[in-house]
Amino acid sequence: MNILPHSFYNRPTLTVARELIGARLVRMDRGKKLVGLITETEAYISENDLACHCKAGRTPRTFPMYGEAGHAYVYFTYGNHWMLNVVTEEVDFPAAVLIRAIQPIEGVELMSERRNGRDTFGPGKLTQAMGITKSQNTVDLTESTHGLWIEAGVQVPNSRVTKGPRVGLNKTPEPWLSKPWRFLVKGWKIV
DNA sequence: AGCACGATGCTCT
DNA sequence: GAGCATCGTGCTT
Numbered sequence: 095m096n097i098l099p100h101s102f103y104n105r106p107t108l109t110v111a112r113e114l115i116g117a118r119l120v121r122m123d124r125g126k127k128l129v130g131l132i133t134e135t136e137a138y139i140s141e142n143d144l145a146c147h148c149k150a151g152r153t154p155r156t157f158p159m160y161g162e163a164g165h166a167y168v169y170f171t172y173g174n175h176w177m178l179n180v181v182t183e184e185v186d187f188p189a190a191v192l193i194r195a196i197q198p199i200e201g202v203e204l205m206s207e208r209r210n211g212r213d214t215f216g217p218g219k220l221t222q223a224m225g226i227t228k229s230q231n232t233v234d235l236t237e238s239t240h241g242l243w244i245e246a247g248v249q250v251p252n253s254r255v256t257k258g259p260r261v262g263l264n265k266t267p268e269p270w271l272s273k274p275w276r277f278l279v280k281g282w283k284i285v
Numbered sequence: 286a287g288c289a290c291g292a293t294g295c296t297c298t
Numbered sequence: 299g300a301g302c303a304t305c306g307t308g309c310t311t
Binding site: 138171172261 | 301302303304305306
């Protein structure tokens, strides 16, 4: 076990988003261990980024993004789905990385069961597979005491990572709509 | 294999 | 009250 420390996250968000590709997302849930390799991320950076929730400033929803790097920002959207983000950069600088997809490595059966046999490549899908909800909002992902943390994993070379525009932004204006702040593993599988 | 749409409820204006 | 960092179904090619 090699948990990524606060110093990993207190860096430029794009660096963190890129380096989280291949990291191990670990969930300890009622005695069961679930592990997935992170295969897709997106960066959301500052109040100037009109795709970022914090464009609205510090609100009851967005306050975790203003906190310490390495904590979780979990929010609910579209009436059904929980989204898992990791806070980055300095305190009071609102930014985070959205974890969009994982490749299940351990606890595959339980994750598959929770997904009714369907895949985990999607931000709402991986939280469902791992049982992540509001109760994980703001937890420190650099400790193993909250049942959710991130460990160093597989080094994925640039040749296997695609960089492109973020998805699902709908009415976000340029230039934010086209910023290549999404990272994903080619072919969706790391190992 | 790809697109359109409805579900569903919280957040901010 | 509108919009949403989505998902699954069902219909079309």
